[in-house]
Amino acid sequence: MKISKLIYNSLKFYKKQHLALLAGTIISTAVLTGALIIGDSVRDSLGSLVDNRLGDAEYVLQTGDRFVTSGLSTKIAKDLEIGSASVLQLIGMAIDPLKQERINKVQVLGIDQSFWSLSGLKIPELLEDEAFISENLAEKLNLKWYDEFLLRVANAGIIPLNAPFAEEKMATVSFRLKIKKILTDDEQGRYSLKSDQKAPYNVFLNQKELAKKLELKGLVNTILLAGNDDIDKIIIDKSLKKNWKLADASLTVKKLEDEDRIEVQSERIFIDEPISQLLNKLNPSEKVLSYLVNSISNDSLKVPYSFVSAISETKSLKNEITVNNWLADALQIRPGDSLPISYFTIGPLRELIEKQDTFVVSEIQNIGSGYFRKSLMPEFPGLTDAGSCSDWNTGIPIDLDKISERDEDYWDEYKGTPKAIISLDKGQELWSNKFGQYTSFRFDQNTTDMSDLEQNILNELNPKDLNLSFVDARSEGENAAENSIDFGELFLSLSFFVILAGLLLTILLHSLNTVSRSKETAILASIGFTPKRILKIRLAESSVVIVLGSIIGVGMGILYNQLLLAGLNSVWQDAVKTDMLSLSLKPSTLIIGGFAGLIMSFLSIYFVSRNQLKQQLAASLKELEKSKAPGFKWSVWISWAAFAGAIGLVIYSIMDGPDENSSAFLAAGFLILLDLVLTISRSIQKKGNIKQNSKISFTSLIYKNLGLHHKRNMASISLLALGTFSVIITGANRKTFYGVENDNQSGTGGYLYWAESSMPILHDLDTKEGRESYGIDTELFSSLEFAQLYELESNDASCLNLNLVQNPTILGCDPALFEMRSSFSFTQVSDQSRSKSPWLDLNYSSDDNIYYAIADQTVIRWGLMKEVGDTLFYTDEFGKHVGFILLAGLENSIFQGNILVSNRVFEKHFPSVNGTKVILVDGPEERQDVIYQMLKDQFVDLGMEISPTSQRLAEFNSVTNSYLTVFMMLGGLGILIGTIGLGIVLLRNLLDMKYELALLKALGYTRKQIFSLIISENLLILCLGLLTGIISAFIGILPSLLSPAFTLPLGYVFVLIAAILLVGFLSIFITAKAALKRNYLIHLRSE
C-alpha cells in the first residue's frame, strides 16, 4: 500500500465531491483567464488596427495648413530607398443625392497609385469623377458599387483663410462621383492617421483631379513613407531638409529685371516669421510690408482702397509719408500737409477693426520712379488678377460706390502700385499680424546670385521651423494601442464577484469534503499519521482535481472571453465604440491565468484543510460547545456608531444638497449595512439565548439553529448583503444628468447645443457683421449666444477612444466668457492657480511658452494617464515646443477628449488654424427645437453636426454606463453562483447536524416538520442577506432616488433579486430534500 494508492482510491471513492471542487476551480480559473485574455484581445485588436489604418506606412509628414510639392515624397523616398506616397488629405461631406442624406467630417483623400503600391496593394487607378469609398460610408449612405454620390470638399488654399485680405472663397468645392470600388479594411478602407479605433468615413479621389479643382496643383499636405531597419525619424527629417525646395516652404524667388533686384515673396502673402528672421540675416537691400488701406483723405477729398507700402529703404521718419504724384493730385496735397489714413486690422474670427493714423507728407514722387513700383504689391489672389476694382475679392467689405472712375483708371494703368510709402517701422507697428510682418525681401542683384540665395535659404532654413517634421506614426500607433485601456485589469475588477463566487464555491465544497471525511481523519490520526502528513495527503488529493480544474478552466476561459467579446462587439458596443475586437490568445496569458486560478484554489483549500484538520484533530466537542459562549457587547457599540454615523451623514447631505453628497450617501448606505449585519448577528444570538421561562417553539428553534453555526450563517448573510448592495449601487451609479443639464455649472455649461462643422466658421456669430456674412441676421439668431472654439485637431482623448493619447485635440476658447457665465465646474484645481478662477488663469503666459490648460478630469486621469499639474507638450506652427500645464480638471463635461486653452494663446501659436469648428450655442430654452432646425438649415453646407449638449454628455456617459452594465451582469452572475454556495453551506450544516436530525426523527418529528425547519432557517438567511443589501443600497442611492430623472434599472434589480431568491430557494430546497432522504437514524445506533 502506497500513499499514491490511497490518494488514487480516495479520488475514485469521493469522485462526486471532487467533481464539485473541480467545478469551483473551473469557474474561478475561467473567469480569471477570460478577463486576462480580453486584455490581450483588445490590445492586439487595436494593434492590428494600426496595420489597417496605416498600411505599410511607417513615417508620416502632415503639413497642417501648409502644402508641399507632391514630388517631395518621391525625392525623399529615392534618397532613402524606401516606398512613399503623397496624399492631399482634406475634410468633406458625402451626400446621397437621392435621399439627401449627409455624412459630415468625411476624410477626403486625393491619392495616386503610389498610395496603393506603398502597401503592396493592387487597386485600379482612379479616373476623373471616380471614387473609392470605405465600407462604413457605403453602409451609412446605403451606396453600392457604381452608385453616384455628391462630395463637398472644404475649400483649401495656400493662403490661410483668416489671413488679412485673403479672398473669400466658396466654403466647399463639389464633386459628383461614381463609386468605382468599396474598399475593405484590408484595402486601406480604414486609412487614418489618428490613433482611434473608430473607423473614419473615407473617400479616395484622383489626386490630380482634386488638386485641380481646389487650385492646389502639384501640392499635397501629407507624405507617407515606408520604413526599414536602417532608418529612423532623424534620418528621414535630415532627408527632408536635404530634398526640400523653396516651393515646399511656399516661397518664390524671382528677378525684378527693371530694378536689378531679386525678390523673395511668400505664396502665403505674409512671410512666416522664421523665414523673415532668416532673410533678415542674409542682408536684404529692401524689406517691404504692403497693405491695403481703406482710405487716404484730405479734408473732403478721399481716395479709397489704396496700397501703401512700408519699406526699409525710405528715409521718411516714422510719422512721415511719401506720396505719388497721382495721389497728390487727387487729394491736392503738398509736402507738410497732414494725411489721415484709415485701414482695417483683423481681429479674431475676421473681425475688422477700422483704425486711423495721420502722417505728414514729406515728399511727392512720380509713379514709376523712386519707390512707386508695381512690384511692391504682393500677389493677392482676388486682387492681382482682378480686371477692375469692381472685381476685387479681398475678404474685406468693398464699397463700390466709393470707387470713382479715376480710381478705376489708376487700377487699369498701375494696378496695385502703392500710392504712398511709409517707414517699415511704422508699417510694422500698424499692420503686423499673426501671419507675418513682411510681404517681400529684396536683394541687390549685383551682390547676390539668385541660385546662391535660394541655396542659402534652403541651407539655413529648417523644415522644423515651419513645423514640417515626420512622425513615427506606426510606433506611436502601436504605443497608443499597447498602452490602451487595460481591459484585462478592467474585466478582472468587473468579474470580481464571479471570481469570488468561484473561490467561495471551491472553499465551501472543499470544506464540506473535509468535514464529511472527519472519521477518516480520525482513523489516520489514530494509526499514527501526523497532522502534517494527513494535510499533505489531502492536499495532494485535491491538487490533482485543482490542476485538472485549472486546465479545463483555461479552456472555459477562452469560451468566456468569446462571450465577453461578443457582448462588447454588440450589446456593450457603447463601451468600446467599435465592433472590430477579435480573440487573441497568448500562451503566456493562458499559463498565467491557469496558474493564478490554480494558486488561488490551492491556497483556498490549503487554509480550509489546515483549519478543518486542526479542529477535527485537536478539539473535543465539549471544547467546541464551550467556545460558543455568547457575548458580543462590542458589536452593540459598533452598531450604534455605524447607525449614528449613517444618520449624521444623511442629515448633513440633505441639508447640504443631496446632489453634491452622493459619496456621503454611499458611505451612509455602507454604515447601515454594517449596522444591519451586526444587529442581525446580535438578534440571532439573543433570540437563541433566551433562557428564563423559555417556551420552545419552531421559531426559537430556527434562531437557535442559526446561532449554532453563527459565523457560517453570518458570513452567508454578509456576502449576500454585500453582493446585493454592490450590484444595486453600481446600477444607480449610472451617470445621469437630466434635470440639471440647463444649469450653467453642469457638464453642459448651460449651453443648449454643441455644433461641430466640417468647414470652419470664419466669422464671429455674436456680431451683426458675422451673422450677416452668413446671411442669418434674424431676430431669433441675434438672441442666441455663441461660444466659438478654435480646434487643433488631433487624437480624441475621451473615453470613446481606447488608445492612450499623448496629445489630444486643443480647443481655443474665450476663458472670460466661461468665467462670466460660471459655466462648468471643477473637480480638482491645481495649487498653481493664480486667480479666483482657473478660467482666468488660461490667459497667463510666460516667456518660455508654458501656458495653462483645462481638461475634463476623466480625460486627464484616464485618457492621458496624467494628473492635474502635469504638463502636455505640443509643437506649434513654427516648430517651437509649447507646454500646457493641466491646471484644473472639469467635472464630467462636454469637453471630454480635448484640452482647453485660451484663444489668445491658440492664435499666437496656431495662427493658421482657419476659423472655428466647435461652437456652443445658448438661447431661449423654450425655442430650442426652432433653434436646432434653424442652425441645421443654415449651416448644412458647412457640414455642421448639431447635437444637444445633453446628448453629447449622454454619449460619454454611455461608455461608463456600459461598463457598469457589464459589472452588474457579472456581479449578478457572481451573486447567483454565490447563492448556490448557500445550498452548499446548508449541506455542510446538515452534515454537522446529522445527530440532531436523527434525534429529531427519533423524537417523532415528521419529515415535513424537519424539512420546514431547514427551509425556514435557510430562507431566513437568504432573505436577511438580500434585505440588508437592498435597504442599505437604497440609502446609498438616495440622491438618485430623489432625482427627478432617476434611471436606476429597476427592472434589472427586480429580476436580479427574483433570480437570487429563486436560485437560492431551489438550491436550499434541492439540498434539503436530498439530505432528508438519508437515513440519519443510523447515527444514533450504538452498534
Place this chain on the structure above:
Amino acid sequence: MNTQRFQEIQNMIKIQNLSKQYENASGIIQVVLEGIDLNIEQGESIAIVGPSGSGKSSLLNILGTLDRATSGSVLLNEKDLGQLSEKEYPGIRNTEIGFVFQQHHLLPQLSLLENILLAVLPLKSAKRTDEAKKRAEKLMEAVGLTDKTDQLPGQCSVGECQRVAVVRALINQPKVVLADEPTGSLDEQSANDLVNLLAELNREQKSTLIMVTHSMELAKKMKKIYRLSNKKLEQL
C-alpha cells in the same frame, strides 16, 4: 377467550418470529436476529444483554421504529409496527416511545429544559406544551437538576446530560422507554445512579422499560434479563 384477550392486552410488546438481516457493501447477507419471540407486559422492566454485535441495538431499533424487521412481527400496544407506514412512525415515536441513547444527543444550542421540551414540539398543542413544561420541571427536580434548567449542555457534565436525556425520553409519558446502552459513556457511579433513576421513573410512570446493556450488574436492576446470542434471545 376472555383470559386470552386479557393476556394480549397486558402484553405491551409482542414479538413473533422476528428476523433481521443486513446486506453489506460486498452483497453478503448477514443475519443478525432470527426467530425471536418475546412478550413484554405493561410496566415491566427488562434488560437485554449480550456480546458486541449480537444484535441488541438492532432489536431495540426495530422496537423503537428506527429500523424495520426483515420478517416476523412486532406488536406495540396492539399495533403491528411492520404494517405501519413511514408517515405513521413519527407519531408512534413521539407519543408511545421514549428513547435514551448511549450518547445523550442533547442539542448544544438549547438549554437543558429546552432540550426536554424539544420532544413536545411536534405535538402542536399549546396546552400540552404548557403541561409538558410543568412536567419537565417536575422531572428535572426528580433527577436533581432544578438549578440547571437554563444551562447549556456544554456547561454540564456527561452524567447530567444523560439524566436530561432520560427526562426527555419520559416527557411525553410514553408507554415504552427504550434505552440503548444508556450508561456507555458514564463512569461506574453515574451509571448506577442513572439505571436506578430509570428504574424508579419507570415504576412511577408505569411505563415499560427495555434496556440494552453490557453490564450484568446493571441488568440485574431490571425485573427480567434476556441474553441475545447466536441470533436468539433467551431469558436468564
